[in-house]
Amino acid sequence: MHNPFVIRDYEDLNWKRVLFILVLVALIIRFPFFFRDYVDRDESTFIIMGQSWADGHLPYTQLWDLKPPVTFLFFASVIKIFGQSFIAIRLFGSLMVAITALFTYGIASNITSKKIAFWVALFCVFFQSLFGSLQGVMSEHICTLFFVAGVYLLFCRPRWYLFLVSGLLFGLSIMSKLNMAYPVFVVGLFLLWEGFKQRKIASTIVNLALMVLGTFLIVLLTALPYYLEGNTQIWWQSIFKAPMAYSEGKFHSPLKTMPFLVVILGLLAVGFKTNLIDYKSRGLQLLTAVTLGILLSFMQAGKVNGHYLIQLYPFILIPMGMAVAKLPPLQKKFRPVIIVLLLLIPMESYLEYANIISNKIKKGSFFNGEGVDVPRYITDHHLETENIFFTEYHIGYWVLGVSPPTKAATHPSNITREELFPYMQNPRQTGMEELRYIMETIQPKTLVARKGKEIFDKKLLEYNAYIDTYLAEHYTLVATVDRGLIYQRLK
Template sequence: MVLFLTSFLIRLPFFFRDYIDRDESTFILMGQSWVDGHLPYTELWDLKPPVIFLFFAAIIYGFGKSFFAIRFFGVIIVALTAFFTYKIGETAHSKKIGLWSAIGCVLLLSLFGSLQGVMSEHICMLFFVPALYLLVHYEKLWAYCLAGLLLGLAVMSKLNIAYVVLVLCLYLLSLDYKEKKPWIGILHLAGLTLSFVLVGLLTLLPYYLHGQTEIWWNSVVMAPIEYSASQQNPIYKTAPFCIVVLAFLFFTWKRRLLNFKDRTVGILTFTVLGIILMFVLGGKVNGHYLIQFHPVFIVLFVEVVSQIKILESKKLLRYLPIVLLLLPMESYLEYANIIKHRWKQGTFYNGEGIDVPNYIIKNHIETKNILFLEYHIGYWVLGKTPPTVAATHPSNILREALFPYYKNPRVTGLEELHHIMETLKPQTVVTRKNRRVFDEQYEDANTYIDNYLENHYKLIETVGNANILQRLERF
C-alpha cells in the first residue's frame, strides 16, 4: 500500500496531461484501432510488439477514452514492479534493503522526462521483474515455467530485453552445471523456453486465424531487425554509462561489498551485464530506456550504500525525509500547473493534444481530412485516424527502411510525404510553433514541408504551442 500511494501521489498530476511522450500517444492510437476491430499492423502500424497494444486496448475497451484510466494503470504498473523489487531485495539481503530499493524504484520509474507516462519499458518491467523474482527465490520447475511466460510477455512488450533473457538463461544454466546438476538445469531451461515460446505463439494465433501470419512475422520480427541494423550508433554514445556501471561492479567486487557467489547477487549482476549488452547493441541510452535498468540495479546499489558507515550517522538520517520530499519536484510543479489550469479553463485536463481538438470542434473546422504533424494524440480525441499507415507516428513517415514490412506502396519517405500533402491534400494540418516538423538530419523533408505549408496553407489559430493551418481554397 505504501508503494501504491507513493506512486499514485507522484504520478497523479500527470493524469490530466494530453501526452507525455509521442510513443505513448502512438500506443493509444494502436490500442484504439484494436478495439475498433483491427489487429495491430493491419490498419495502423508501429515498431513495437503486440502486447503493448493489447495493454492499451484492454484499458480503452474497459474504460473508454480516458487519459485518467491509462495513467492510473501506470501507477499500478510502477507499484507492482517496485513490490517485486522489494521481494528481490528482501531475498538478496533483508526487508530493509528491499524497502529502500522499492522506494527508489518508484522514484526512478516516475520522475524525470517522459517517465510519468506509460512507456513500453514500464510494461516490459511489469513482467520482467516478477520473472526475475521467481528465478531468484525458487529453484523449482514450476517457477521456471511461470518465469518463462512472464519473460515471453516482457519480450513481446519490448524486444530488446531478449538480449537480457539470453544472458540470464546462460548464467542460470552455468549455476546448475557448477553444482553438478546439469540435467536439472537443462530441464529448468527447457520449461522456461517452452513457456517463453508459447507466449510468442499466442500473439501469432489471431493472425494465423485470419490468414495474416506474414504481417505478424514482418512486423514483430523482421522490421525490428531491420530498424536495429539501420540505427547503429557509435559505441562512444553508450560508453560513459557502461563504464560507470562496470566500474561500480568492479569496485564492489574488489572491496567485497557484494557476495558474488550468492545466487541472488549473481543473477542480479548478470542481469545488469545483459542490460549493458542490450544498450551497447542498441547504440544509445536515454531516459525511458533506463526504466529497464533501474529495478535491477537499485537492489545492488542499495545493498552497497547500506554498508557505508558515514551514511548511518544520525545527523545525516535527519535530512533524509527532507531529501525524499524534495525529489518529486516535477510533481509539485505539475500540481501547481493543473490547479492553475483548472482555475482559468474550468478543467484539469491540459495540453495542445486536448486544447487543439476542442478548438477544432468548437469552431467547426474540417476534421474529415486532418494531419497532425505534432500532438498526434489529437486523432484519438477527435475519433479520427492518421491519413496513411506510415503517419501513425509522425516520425514513421520518413522511416523508409520499414516501408516494405507493412507493404507501403511508396518507396521513400519524401514520396510518402508528397503523397500525403499532394494527393490526399489534408484540409487541416497541425504543427508545433517555432519548431521544424522533422529531426534536423532530414533536411530535404523539412525544406519540402516548410515550403509546401507556406504556399498552400494559412495559419488560422495558434493554440498554446500548436499552429492550426487550413488549406487555401485555390488548392
Template sequence: MLKKAISFLTPNYQNLNWKTVFLILFLIAFFIRFPFFFRDYVDRDESTFIIMAQSWVDGYLPYTQLWDLKPPITFLFFAIIIKIFGKSFIAIRFFGVVLVALTALFTYGIGRQITSQKVSFWCSVFCVFLLSMFGSLQGVMSEHICTLFFVIGVYLLLSKESIGWYFVIGLLFGLAVMSKLNMAYPLLSLVIYLIWKSWANKQFWQRFQQLSFMGIGFIALIILTAIPYYLQGELQTWWESIFEAPIAYSGSKQHSLVKTLPFVIIVAGLLYAGFKSKVVDFKSKPIQLLTAIVIGVLLSFMQTGKVNGHYLIQLYPFILIPTGIAVSKLPAINQKYSLAFAFLLVLLPMEAYLEYGNVVSNKLKKGSFFNGEGIDVPNYIIENNIETKNIFFTEYHIGYWVLGKHPPTKAATHPSSIAREELFPYMKNPRETGMQELKYILETVQPKTIVARKGKRIFDKKLIEFNTYIDSYLAENYTLIKTIDRGLIYQRLE
C-alpha cells in the same frame, strides 16, 4: 523531537508484509504520478501506443490498419484498458501507477531473497521514484510494461523450483520480450548464466529440465500472439512486423558505441568496485543472477547506440538491490543529518509538485484539469466545426484519439515514421521513400487541416529536404487560423 519525527516516518521493518509494502509503494507512486493523469501526453511514443490500441479495439489487429515498431503486448495492455474504461487518460495513467507499484513490489521481493527487510524496502521505494521521475517516465512506456513482467519472472526464478513454475516464468519472459524486443538481451544473458552455473555445480540435468519448461512457456507465449494473425490470414504481417522490421531498422542506423560507453563503463565500474571491495558478495547466486541481467541490459543499450531516460527503466530494479546492499554497509548517517536527508527525499519528486501547480493553474485559466495542446487543439477543432477528414497531426498526434480519427497513412501513425523508409516494406506501404510518402499525404490525400508545433521543426533537423519541402508547401497551400499555446492549426486554402 527529531528522533520522534524520524521514527514516526520510518516503518517497522519487522512487521512489514507484502500487502503493507504494496500499499506504501502504491501511495507513493500515486502521489508522484497523479498530476500527470490530466496531461495530454508525456512522451510521443505513449500517444502512438494509445492510437494503435484504439485501432485494435476497433477490430483491427496491430500492423494491419496502423503501424508502429513495437511488439503487440504493449498495444494489448492499452487496448484492454480502453476496451474496459473507454477513452480515459485517467484510466491509462492509473494503471501506469499500478505497473510502477507492482514492479517496485517485486523488486522488494527479489531483495528479500538476498538482503534484509530494511534494504529491500528502501530499494523498492527508490524504484518507485526512479520509474516515475525525470523526462518522460510519468507516462506509460513500453519499458514499464516489459520490466514488470521480467521482474516478476526473476522473482519466481529465485523463489520457486517446480517445473510448473518454470513454465509460468517462461510465459512472463515471453510477455516481457513481446512488450519490448530488446529484453531478449538480458534474457539471453540470464539463460547463459543459469546453464553455466548448473554445469559448474554438476546440476545440469535438473537445470536442463527447468529451462526446457521455461523455454516451452516462452515459445507458447510467442505462438499465442501469432494465433489471431493466423486466423485472419495475416501471419506474414505478424512475422515481418515483429521480427524482421526491428532487424531492418537496427541495421539501418549508425550505432554509436561512443555515446553509450561512458554510461556502461560507469555502471560496470561501480559493480566491479562493489565486488572487489566485498561490499557486495559476488559469491551470492542471486547477486550473480542480477549481474547477468544488468550485463544483458547494458549490451542492449550498446546495440541501440543510445541511452534514453526511459530505457533506464529496464535497468533500475536490478541495479538498485546491489546498490542498496552497498549503501547499507556505509557508516550510519549522523542523527543531525537525518532530517536533511529526509528533506531531500521529500524534494525528489519536484516535477510532480510543479505539475500539481500546472494542473491547478490550467483549471483556473481554462476551467479544466486536463491540459496540453493534444487536448486543447482537438477541443478547439470540435467547438469550431473545423474539417477533420484526413487531418494530419505532425505534432500532438494524441489528437487523433481525442477526435476519433486515424492518421492519413500507416507511415504517419507516429509522425517520425514518415522518414523511416527502411520500414515501408514491412508496413506494406506502396511508396518507397519518405519524401514520396510526405508528398502523397500533402498532394494526394490533401488534408484540410494540419496541426504543427510552434518553434519546432516538423521533422528532425537533419532531414533538411523534408523540412524545406513541408515548410514551403504549408506557406503556399495553407493558412494559419489559430495558435493555441504552442499548437498551430493550419487550414488548406481553397
C-alpha cells in the same frame, strides 16, 4: 489504530503492507500527470494503436508502430473496458509501477534485509516515475513488470512449474519490447552455468527447457490471430525484421552507448572490488547477469533514451542499496537533511500539481497540453477533423476520434524512417514519396505543427524544405494555441 506508514520493525513487514505503501506513493507522484495530454510521443502512439485494436483491427494491419503487440494489448484492454480515458490508462500505469517495485522488494528481500529491500522498492517507484518522460505509460513499464516478476520466480524454491511460469512472463516481456530477449538469453546462460557448477545438469536442462517452452508459447500465441486472418507475414516482419532494420539506422551507433555502459559497469566493478557488493552471492550474480543482458541490448539498439533505463532500475538499485547500507551510518544531525532531500525528489510532481490547478483556473479543465487544447479549438471552431494531419501532438487523433492519414504516419517520425517501409506493407517506398502522397494526394484540410520546432528532425533538410514550402503555398495559419500551430488548406 495501527498506522501503515509507521514502520517500527522492517522484519515484520508483509507484502500487503508494502504494496499498499508503494501504490499510494506511486499514485501521489504520478497523479498530476493523469491529466497531461502526453509525456512522451511514444505513449501517444501506443494509445492510438490500442484504440485501433479495440476497434477490431490487429496491430500493424490498419496502423503501424515499431513495438511488439503485448504493449498495444495493454492499451487496447484498458480502452475496451474504460473507454477513452487518460485517467484509466495512467492509473493502471501507476499500478504497474507499484507492482514492479513490489517484485523488486521480493527479489531484494531474498538477498538482503527487509529494510534495504523496502527502500530499494520505494526508490524503484521514484526512478520509474520521475526524471524525464517516465510519468506516462511506456513500453518499458510493461515489459519490466513481466520481466521482474519472471526473475522473482527464479529466486523462489526451484519447482518445475515456476520455471514454466517464469518463461511465460519472459515471453510477455519480450512481446512487449523485443530487446528483453537479450537479458532473457543471458539469464538462461547463467542458469546453465550454475547447473554445471552444482553438477545438476539434468534438472537444469529440464528447467531451462520449460522456461524456453513458456517463452515461445507466448510468442506463438501472439501469432495466432494473424494466422487465423491469414496474415502471419505482417506479424513476422513487424515484430522481428523491422526492429533489426531500425537498430541499423543512420542515427544509431553502439559507440553512443559506451559512456553510459562504462559508468554502470564501473560502478559494479568498484562495488565488487571493495566488497560493498558481495560477488559470492548467487542472487547478486543473477542480477549482474540481468544487468549485462540489458546493457547488451542497449548496445545493439545503438542508443540509450531516458525511458530505456526503466528496464535497468530494479536490478541496479538492489546492489546500490546494499552497498549504501554498508557505508558508515549518518549522524543524527544530518537526518533532517536526508528527510528534506527525500521530500524534494518528487519536485516534478509538485510542479505538475501547480500546473493542473493553474490550468483549471485559466481554462476550466484539469486536462492540459496542446494535445487536448488544439483538438478542443478545432472542435469549437468547427474545423475539418476527418481529413487532418498531426505532425505534432498526434494524441489529437485519439481525442478527436479519427485516424492518421496513412499507416506510416501513425507516429509522425515513422514517415522519415525509410528502413521500416518494407516491413509495414506500405505501398510507398520512400519517406519523401509518403510525405508527397499525404500532402498532394490526401491533401489534409487541417494540419497541426509545433511553434519553434522543425516539423521533422533538423538533420532531415529535404523533408523540412519540402513541407515548409508546401505549407507556405497551400496553407494558411488560422490559430496558435499555446505552442500548437493550426493550419487550414487554402481553397
